[in-house]
Amino acid sequence: MKNPFVQSTILVVLVLLVAVTGVQAAERLNGAGASFPFPVYSAWAYEYNGITGVQVNYQSIGSGGGQRQITARTVDFGASDAPLSPEDAEKEKLLQFPAVIGGVVPVVNIKGVKAGDLRLDSETLCRVLLGEIKKWNDPAVTALNPGLKLPDESVTVVYRSDGSGTTAIFTTYLSEACSAWKDTVGAGKAVKWPAGIGGKGNEGVANYVKRTRNAIGYVEFAYAKQNKLAHIQLKNAAGTFVEPDMESFKEAATSADFDPARHFHLWLTNAPGAKAWPIAGATFILLAREKSESNLKTTRFFDWAFKSGDATAERLVYVPLPESLKNKVREYWKKAGI
16 A cells, blocks of 8 residues: 555655756856857856856857857857847847957967067058968068067968957957958958968967967967967057057057947947057847846846956956946846846
8 A cells, every 4th residue: 555655755855856956947047159258257157156056157159159049049148259230139139238348369379489578560460460471580570579589480370260259359450450451351250361270269279379389379368368378569559569458458448439229339449549459349248139037147147247246357357347338238138128
């Protein structure tokens, strides 16, 4: 004969398991996209989980992948360093807002050349990437670097092989600053590189540059720091050679005028300012308008990051959004019904 007490106990356990499973499902947030902000998003996710128990699972698959996944509605949020145009955001029924600001930096692996030793202007950098300057001791490079010993060795260019917002920021800068680049290659998440080898993600480019002697590539600054790669100094729009750091990123951000009516679409390349880093950019979060519960969980996470994540962002050399811009984003959420 079956024991009623055992049966009721089993029933209670099953109900509890179903309830726990439902809670766990409700406490998971899935995002995917740009590798540019991965270091800060993963750090925020770790801290947020410790405080709230919510798991934020963010996959670094590139901006193109992030745009595709949120368009297909297979993630709670997408992430892209290449902002969608207002027209595309409307067409795909997406919301878009900035989360943090950072900088893309050219990095090199040249024997004896340390971080900040090598100076390039936009024209010379452009000619290196186009394959016109083939060796590091080319007169155009040495003229900008008197006293720096550069080898009689061939340059190897390392670029992103995947659709990338980092590439979009970098090639937008090159197209704005160098007519030869604009006319032959252009700007976008994926372009046809004249020469070199491709690596997937900021991680892949950083690894290739680290392993390849006489290489030059481009990564988000946090990856340069984490991998101990030698960044270069660049001449900015004001004609000043500047280092990539928090000060130069902040100066680039001061000129930003993000418009919520245009879904915050804005590039920060070649910003004015004597100390502005010329390859700065915001990274953006994409939401499907109709996913209300998912959007509420996502905006709760980023609102927490806006309130409590600035110190973590700065430690990783990202620029937090100014408070006025954070409030614009909150009003944008409210207007969207989140």
